[in-house]
Amino acid sequence: MNALNLPFDADEMLKGLRPWVECESPTWDAAAVSRMMDLAARDLAAIGATVETIPGTQGFGTSIRASFPHPDQGKPGILVSGHMDTVHPVGTLDTLPFRCEDGLAYGPGIMDMKGGNYVFLEAMRQIRKAGLTTPLPVTFLFTPDEEVGTPATRGLIEDAARGQRAVLIPEPATPDGGAVIGRYAIARFDLLTQGRPSHAGWALKDGRSAIAAMARRILQIEAMTTDDCTFSVGVIHAGQWVNCVSSSCRAEVLSMAKTQEDLDKGVAAMLALQGEEDGVEFIVTRGVTRPVWEPQPGTMALYDLARQLSSQIGFDLAAGSAGGGSDGNFTGAMGVPTLDSIGVRGKGLHTLNEHIEIASLPERARLAAGLLTQIS
Template sequence: MNPAALPFDTDAMLAGLKRWVEAESPTFDILAVNRMMDIASADLAAAGARIERIPGPPGLGDCVRAEFPHPRSGEPGILLMSHLDTVHPVGTLEKLPFRRENGRCYGPGILDMKGGAYASLEAVVQLARAGIETPLPISVLLTSDEEIGSPGTRDLIMSEARQHRYVLVPEPGKPGNGVVTGRYAIARFNLLAEGRPSHAGAALKEGRSAINAMARQLLAIEAMTDEDCTFSVGVIEGGRWVNCVPTTCRAEALSMAKRQADLDRGVERMLALSVRNPDGTRFTVTRGVTRPVWEPDEETMAVYEVAKGVARDLGFDLPHGSAGGGSDANFTGAAGIPSLDGLGLLGAGYHTLEEHIEVESLAERSRLIAGLLHRLT
């Protein structure tokens, strides 16, 4: 089977993808995420899949498991794994509307990773329409909390992945038209500064500002960044009344390293920042979700070689490498399950108001995925 012969229609695919992108689905908006899962479930069912809706973790949206008909159904096969939550709040479409211009298509979550998820579904659809049966059965897992580190779905991800021979993840493609064969380690931290209250106008000196304490710690945390391990703070919240010295301030920090040992040292440094001062004020660091480093093994590289062969037949090179930024392949790859990531669309600006895909990559990456599904045995 030559994947180049499959009749992917870019315009028709963009029309279908538009529905997904315009169903805004930020992680913490349960109703919005579930509306997105409704749309994806309907499209999967229309493609012939058997759908199972899985209630979401507490406070989060549902997940979807889908299985396509196959003579070897129930045997270990291929898991297409995607997340449909995004970092963009509902209303982002007003600033970042779905639009196509100059070879690009823009929209919230279009690159990370609704475009890749949609492309992988279209790959299965085109194989079925052409009457081409894959050697292995194909299943799909759509999750709802990847953007916050998958705290509620990790067990589901691993349970599902262990039932399959391969895991394919259509996260955004690596710059240079590549794929991802490894991921850096990532740790999240919850920060809490506790001060002492007073009236900000009448008795300012009697108070101890939690916001002030947090600000000083944030500067210290980000200054810890070096070549081996990075530290950043992305969320902060504190105080309620401007005329009160704030007694609490909360923040969230992220640390990333290429090697697990470097991340482990970074974790130690972060946890060592916890302190209780003589005046009763405190700064506390607690560890949040951690994604282990994923270093490619022989089996992952064997999957990559198959993909590289498909790309060669399609007329392009397929470089590979490790990448920063976490994905659920951190879990599956680190557990030794042959995984290939970064199979999704090409583009730039994800997590920003310039998020876009390269339109040409929509059909190209769908053909790559279709060829891989057909050749993995």
């Protein structure tokens, strides 16, 4: 049987995906993410995979690695790499419940990236049910910390990818439905201003506000944005008493750079901002960084195959480099052939309008099944 003709059913896939979406798994809630991993492990084991649970580190949840029976088990094969953490805190289901209407399915994390992960699981389910054998051994790796830059599991992902023939990453499709064959670098920075406390009522002039200093720095940092290197401050923590001049303020910066040269310049510009001004110390600490991933011949060969398959399925698969880092930055930068963003179509990821196109579930499952049975 041709894998593209396997009986993928959108309604059945939604039934299987719903428990995943309703198992809320924000990155910083290790227990919640581990519950999601347990659910995925159960579903993988039910279709014949041998599943290993890998304990979490650095305060994050567990990871799972699932291997399917294959005569060449242990030899280079296909790695399906995805994350199960989301940006949505527990309780988001109250305002963004799982629901289906007008051809769309809604829910926290359904687009980024539980829908795509489930698509690949369903592809393997139908492949095995039909008695088909993939040319290469297939391993799934689901990790818990991608939304914060993969600080704990980067090494795990790189070890799993090393020597593989292909890495497939079911991140959501790009807005035009396309795949990603390269990604810009993503760098994170931690900011700290240290001022001088005083009573905000009767001794205001004696203080040096860390909050006010940080506000000025934020405007300075975001003004450094260009088309090739962007800077965005997305987190601020400061203050406890309104009648106290703040003595410290913390913030976090995300920077995107198109090339290694752009990244190096951006990092240098951020670090150069450090110093003291008007009695307030400003400290910049570089955080986790996703390397630039540029398209390589192995990745282009994967894309050519995916485009041939998509044409047979009935759609055209565009491709290009993209911002918005993923774990594909790591595997692609290693030189391992990597095809990213081949998951579901949708909109509103990271918002309270996150949804997928239901029709993309069987569409992408056919693409996944085609890749899994034709990469050799």
